[in-house]
Amino acid sequence: MTSKIERNVYLVGNPNSGKTSLFNSMTGERRHVGNWPGVTVQKLEGITSTERATLTICDLPGTYSLTPATPEEEIVLRTIDEAATGCIVNVVDIANFERNMFLTTQLIELGIKPVVSLNCFDSFSKAGGTIDLQKFTNFTGATPFPTVARTGEGTHSLVEYIAKESIDEQTNCENWLTLPEEWLAAAEEVLKLKQTNWQKAKPTQRYSALSDLIRLHPHGADPKTLKIRENLAETLSKGRAKPVKITDLACELATDRYRRIEKLIAACASLPGKNIPTWQEKLDSVLTHKFLGLPIFALLMGWVFWTTFSVGEIPMGWMHSLVDSIRGFVQTNMQDSLIKELMIGGIISGVGGVVIFIPNILILFFWIAILEDSGYMSRAAFIMDRMMNSIGLHGRAFIPMIMGLGCNVPAVLATRIIDNRFQRLLTMLLIPLVTCAARLPVLVLLCGTFFPENPSVWMFALFFVNLLVLIFLGQMTSLLFKTGENSPFLLEMPPYRLPTPSSVFHMLYEKGAHFIEKAGTVILAGAIVIWVLSVFPREVPLSFDYNAELAELNAQKITVQVSDQIAQISHKRDIELMEGRYMARLGKLIHPIMRPLGFSWRETVSLIPGFLAKESVVSTLSVLYLPYSEHIGDAMRKTGMTPLTAFVFMMFTLLYIPCIATLGVIWRESGSTRFTVLALIVYFAIAYIVSFVALKIGEALQTSTAWLEGLVIVFIAVSAGWYLLRTFIMTIRGNRCNSCASSNKCSSRGKSNCSGG
Amino acid sequence: MVRTTVSLSDLPAGSIATIRDIDAESPTAQRLMDMGFVPGTPIRAVRTAPMGDPTTFEIRGYQVGLRRSESGLIGVEIKPDDK
Structure with missing residues (x-):
C-alpha cells in the first residue's frame, strides 16, 4: 500500500464569504487553534483525510484584497508564497461575485492557480443567477466548485478534488484575468x-x-x-x-x-444584480429605521442581557451548590493538612471561580452566534457606530461594552466580533472600566460602610467619575494611535440568513473550551497565588501565646464573659497572624506608594486580595479593623480616615485593577503579555491619578467655606457635563470638512487649514 | 446635459450616482478601490443610520456602510435622469 499524500490547503477569501463555514464542514472537529508566528493573530488549522490523502487545512484571515490594511490581512500576503507550494482554495461568495473575484484576480495575476469554491451557491441560484462552469474554467484556468458551506453541500467533491494525486492544471486556455x-x-x-x-x-x-x-x-x-x-x-x-x-x-x-x-x-x-433581496431591504428599513432602529436594538440587547445574566443565574446557582458540596465533601472527608487547605482555599475556590462564568459565556455566545449568523450584527454596528465612534470605537464594540455591565469576562470574549485587531484591543482595554454587576455589591457595601447617611449620592458620583474616565481614555487612545493604524471603516451588510445549528454549536464549543483551557488556567493560578500569599509563612511569631490562653479559657465554664474573652483573643490572634503573612508584608512594602492618597497600610493590604475579587477588599478590611470597632466605618473613622479618604479609597478600588478573571481573559484573548501588562499599568495609573486629583480637590474644598465648596462642585460638574455634551455634539455634527459641500474640490481637504467655506 | 459632481457623503439616501474620482492621498483609497469603488461604477445611497452616520451604499450588487470620513473621499456625478 502506498503512503498517503500529505497536502497543505489554504483557504483564502473575503470576509463573510463563508470561509470559516467551509473550514468547519471540511474538517469537522479535528482542529487546532494556535497563533501565527510573530503576530498574535489566531491561526485555525484542521485535518481531514480521504482514502488517498491527508489534508492539513489552514483558514487564512479574511481579506478583500492582498493589499493589507490590518495585521490579520498581512498574514495572507506573507503566507502566499508558502501557500502557492500547496493548494490554495479561494472561497468566493458567488452571491457577491464581482467584488469577491477581485481577490481571485489578484491571485491569478501573481501566477497562482486557485481552486475556486463558489460559495453560497444556493442563494445565488435562488435569486435567479446562473453560471457556466466550463466557460469559467476556460477563461480563468481555475477549477470552480459550487458549494453551500453552511450545509456542507458540495464540499465533498471539493475535498475529493484537492486530495487527488496531482491537481491537473488547465493549460490550454486563455486566461482573461491575467495582467494586461x-x-x-x-x-x-x-x-x-x-x-x-x-x-x-x-x-x-x-x-x-x-x-x-x-x-x-x-x-x-x-x-x-x-x-x-x-x-x-x-x-x-x-x-x-x-x-x-x-x-x-x-x-x-x-x-x-x-x-x-x-x-x-x-x-x-x-447575475441576479444584488445580493440583498428586496424583502430583506424592507426588513432593513424597519430594523435600521430612523426612529424604530434604536428601540428595536435596545429591546434585543435587553433580551440578550436579561437571559445572559438573570436567566444565567439559575445554572450559576447549580454551579455554586456543586462547588459548595465538593468543598463540604473535602472538608469532612480529608484529614487536616496543608493539602486540604490548598484544596479548599486555593483549588476549589479557583476552579469554582472559573466554572461560575460558563453559563454566562455560553448563553451570551449563543445569542452572539445567532445575531452574527443572521446578519443582524452588522446592522447593530451600523446603528451604534456613531455613538461608539465618539470614544474611538467601532460600532461593533457596543455589544461587548454593554455586556461588560453584566460581567467583564464574557464581554472581553465577545470582542472577537470585532475584526480589526486595533479596535479589538482598544475595546478590551476599555471594558474593565465598565462597572460590572459583581462590583455593584462592593460599591453598595463600601458606600454603606463609609457613608451610611446617603450612600446613593456617593455611588452616583463614583459612576459618573467612572464614565468620564472611560470616555476620556477611549478618546485619548484613539487620538494617539489613530494616525499610526490604518484601519478604514468598511461595514459590509451581509444578506439576512437563517443561523444553522452547526455554526451555533461550533461557536459555543470553541468559546467554552477555549475559555476553560486558556483563561481557566490563568484564573486558577491566580487564585492559588493569592491563597499562598495569604497563608504563608505558616509560622508567624506571635507576641503572646494566644493558643494557650484560648485553651485555658475554653476549659472554663462557658459564660457570656468567657465567650466574649475568647472572641477577643482569637481576633487579636487572627490580626497578628494576618500581619505576619506575605500578603500583609507586601502591602506594607508598597504602602509608601499609596500614602500620598491618604491610605493607611490596612487599606493597602486589602487591595491585594481585591485583585482576585473586589469583595475581598471589604472582608480583609473588616478583619484588619476589628480591634477598633465591630463596624468598619466606625473603626476607620477612629483610626483617622475622613469621608474624603474613604471616597478616594472607593474610587481607587473601583478603578485600580480588573479582577483576575478579566485579566486572564484579556491576556488570552489579546494573546499579548505586553498588552496585558501595559493595560494593568494604565488602570493603575488612572486609578492613582484620578484618586489623587479627587483627594486634592477634596482637600482644597475642606479648607474653604461651604458656599465656595458648593461653587466648586457645581463648576466641576458643569465642566464635566459640558465635556460629555461637547463630545456627543462633535460626533453628531461630524467632521466639518467631509460634510462640506465643496469638499471634493477643496484643495485643503483633510487638512486643518480648511476654512470651512 | 447638466452634470453635478458632489462628494459621496452628500449623496442623499435613495439616489443613484456614478463614481467619478477617489482622493488618492488617503491611505483608505486603496482599500475602497479594491472593493470596487472605481470611476465609472454606479452607486446608490441606501440608508443613513439613525444617528446620522454611517450610510450604507449599494455598489456592484452588495451593500457596505461607510462613515463620512470614508465616503467623503469619493467624488460622484449625479446625472439629472438618475434622480
Missing part, C-alpha cells in the same frame, strides 16, 4: 532592478513589483522606479482624452481588474 501586457512589461522592468524576472519571481516578489508601480505615496522610491511609472502612465494614456497621471496608477489597475472581471462575468454568468 503594459502592466506586465512595467512589472518586469521593476523586477529587473531587483536582479530577477517575472518568470523566476515568487508571488510575493511579483506582488511587491506591482505595488511599487501603484504605491500611492511613492516617497523614497528610487528614480528608476519613478521613470518606469512615468512610462507606464504614458503608455496607458495612449488613445485617451484625459492623460493618466502617475498618481492615478493605483486607480487604473483597480479599474482594469474590475473591467476584466466584468468581461468574464458577462461571458459566463448572469
